[in-house]
Amino acid sequence: MPEVRDSGSPTAAEISARIRPRALVEQNGSDQKRIAIPEPVTELLRQCxxxxxxxxxxxxxxxxxxxxxxxxxxxxxxxxxSFKLNTAIAQAYYAAEEGRTTLVTETGAGQWGMSVALAARMFGLRAEIFMVRCSLEQKPYRRHYMELLGAEVQPSPSPRTAIGRKILQDVPDHPGSLGTAISDAIEYALGRPSAAYLAGSGMPHxxxxxxxxxxxxxxxxxxxxxxxxxxxxxxxxxxxxxxxxxxxxxxxxxxxxxxxxxxxxxxxxxxxxxxxxxxxxxxxxxxxxxxxxxxxxxxxxxxxxxxxxxxxxxxxxxxxxxxxxxxxxxxxxxxxxxxxxxxxxxxxxxxxxxxxxxxxxxxxxxxxxxxxxxxxxxxxxxxxxxxxxxxxxxxxxxxxxxxxxxxx
Ligand SMILES: Cc1ncc(COP(=O)(O)O)c(C=O)c1O
Missing domain, CATH: 3.40.50.1100 (Rossmann fold)
Known part of the structure; x- marks a missing residue:
């Protein structure tokens, strides 16, 4: 894979290590051909x-x-x-194993958020979810599903984070995108040591x-x-x-x-x-x-x-x-x-x-x-x-x- 450019302070790798369960960070860098699925994850996937x-x-x-x-x-x-449940269950398992109590994530159309909300419940964790604003308005039922499971759902860009406030200041009617929601979720998770940030896509794990x-x-x-x-x-x-x-x-x-x-x-x-x-x-x-x-x-x-x-x-x-x-x-x-x-x-x-x-x-x-x-x-x-x-x-x-x- 091509080099990543990571020169910030803290670096993106340091941020990732703070907000992600350790097992997932290890999986990102692993050169093993196969990694076994933990038995509790297999069992839940079967039940699903x-x-x-x-x-x-x-x-x-x-x-x-x-x-x-x-x-x-x-x-x-x-x-x-949706297929998003496959990784949501695995990631929630690793977060719970490590003693994290809250799952924080972003969601686009809401399918990933629904899967995180259900996976959080399976492991007795809280879920806080930043949902792209235009999708939240177009698809209120996904929000209702997440909330029924006990998850907290916020529109992105979010007034709760510094990056969200800045985006809203520049473009007050910003419809949101995965880019805004990822930023909201990572900033939010960074401020909460008991929280784990879960990515719905894009990462090797x-x-x-x-x-x-x-x-x-x-x-x-x-x-x-x-x-x-x-x-x-x-x-x-x-x-x-x-x-x-x-x-x-x-x-x-x-x-x-x-x-x-x-x-x-x-x-x-x-x-x-x-x-x-x-x-x-x-x-x-x-x-x-x-x-x-x-x-x-x-x-x-x-x-x-x-x-x-x-x-x-x-x-x-x-x-x-x-x-x-x-x-x-x-x-x-x-x-x-x-x-x-x-x-x-x-x-x-x-x-x-x-x-x-x-x-x-x-x-x-x-x-x-x-x-x-x-x-x-x-x-x-x-x-x-x-x-x-x-x-x-x-x-x-x-x-x-x-x-x-x-x-x-
Ligand atoms: C039903 C469905 N299909 C596909 C995707 C695209 O995700 P990915 O490109 O990570 O597979 C999403 C993402 O939200 C989705 O909800």
């Missing part, structure tokens, strides 16, 4: 429904008239409605926890569906939407070695045209937060002063892509496509009408990417296996679907 189904979307295939086999990895079936996605997919394709992945000349695809990169890296991570060894596999990131870092950004150093708490990292960026327009895909509205996702893109291991929210929601609606599954707008981008792959497939080539990460449920996003698609 893991492994989640790998669903063959036969009615969608028929509608498209394609010979490609399209599979959906159904993270929408988890109790909080989060990707590590999410690798169970790609591992389960490999087993399920082989053992349940009898599919071999990466057959020569077929161009199989693993597709996920990409915000901070955790569902994408979780899906493709366990398959990187096979691709490097020559398997015919394509990895595809679907991003939002509201924050098109991988497709339009420049590859340079920058920070993922606005408060200067994180180091400068090399990644595809739209610049720290880029304010993504408010839309219904809160989980994809970051200004700077993670170093790992960016490196994979830079090296040509990862392809990327961007869709506007209408196209993504139309893809989501098609999935509802064919398979009866309503996915989150973020996941709609991955579905749109799969439709694109099918549309562009060479009619004479072998028909690929396409795995789409259905990262979350859209049942709490119906207002967004309605607002955008009502007229069509």
């Amino acid at each position: 429904g893991r492994p989640t189904p790998l669903h063959r979307a036969r009615r969608l295939e028929k509608h498209l008239g394609t010979g490609a086999r399209i599979y959906l990895k159904r993270e929408d079936v988890l109790p909080t409605g 989060v990707y590590l926890h999410q690798t169970l996605l790609g591992l389960e997919v490999a087993t399920q394709l082989r053992e349940i569906h009898g599919e071999a992945l990466g057959v020569e000349g077929r161009g199989d695809h693993l597709i996920a939407c990409s915000g901070g990169g955790s569902n994408l890296c979780g899906l493709i991570g366990p398959h990187l070695r096979a691709k490097a060894d020559g398997a015919d596999l394509r990895f595809l990131a679907a991003e939002s045209t509201a924050a098109p870092r991988l497709t339009k950004g420049v590859y340079e150093y920058g920070r993922t937060d606005l408060g200067g708490f994180t180091p400068e990292v090399l990644g595809y960026t739209l610049g720290e002063d880029f304010i993504p327009p408010p839309n219904h895909v809160g989980g994809l509205r970051n200004h700077h892509s993670s170093p790992l996702v960016s490196l994979l893109r830079h090296k040509g291991v990862l392809d990327a496509v961007a869709f506007d929210q209408r196209t993504a929601l139309e893809a989501g609606r098609l999935l509802l009408r064919t398979e009866g599954l309503l996915l989150a707008p973020e996941a709609g981008h991955a579905v749109a990417a799969a439709l694109d792959v099918v549309a562009k497939a060479d009619a004479h080539a072998l028909e690929p296996v396409i795995v789409v990460l259905a990262s979350g449920s859209g049942l709490l996003d119906l207002q967004g679907y309605n607002e955008v698609l009502l007229d069509t």
